[in-house]
Amino acid sequence: MEIHRWVRREILExxxxxxxxxxxxxxxxxxxxxxxxxxxxxxxxxxxxTAATGAALRLYPEPSSRPVREAAARAYGVEPDQVVVGNGSDDLLTMTLRLFVGPGEVVAAPDPTYTLYAPLTSLQGGSYRAVPWGE
Structure with missing residues (x-):
């Protein structure tokens, strides 16, 4: 089976x-x-x-991260629904761009910046614009 024929064009490029x-x-x-x-x-x-998690470390966590979001919300004085939990900054950026960027939309960020902005924008079908500092 030729998997490339099923992959989105913008991903292949x-x-x-x-x-x-x-x-x-x-x-x-x-x-x-x-x-x-x-x-x-x-x-x-x-x-x-290991002491804190015991056997639970080998299990999938609660899918909405509710316990972590509730603890963070208490610590920062916000509501749990105002807290997002992810597996590091790459995961959080991926979720953010999936949520807010659609095909044909433009994402602009200062240049130089984190190199993942451009490929994540492209994955969503958007266009990335690097804006030199000072513009």
Whole structure:
């Protein structure tokens, strides 16, 4: 089966997302530009997570993240429906653009900026405009 014939044209035409500079020369580097941790979490962190979650860590979380949203709402003095929970900034940006950007719409952001704005806009069928600082 030729899967490419089922994939949206704008997806096929996109360049792949490059998460920060990816050195090609094979030198052992600690890449802080992509928030990578070369050491992994400390044993005490793993133990604390295991103690706090027990067997629940292997299960899917509550799908609306209601308990987390309620706790954040209490901490910041807002309503739970005003809190969005995601798996990091990439996930939150993806949800935001899916919600607000449609085909043919324009998204503008200052340049330089986070490199994921342009591909996420393109995925929604929108056009991305980089606005140089100072304009």
């Amino acid at each position: 996109m360049a792949g997302y490059q998460p920060g500079e990816q050195p090609a020369d094979g030198r052992p580097l600690i890449k802080l530009n992509t928030n990578e941790n070369p050491s992994g979490p400390p044993a005490a962190v793993i133990e604390a997570i």
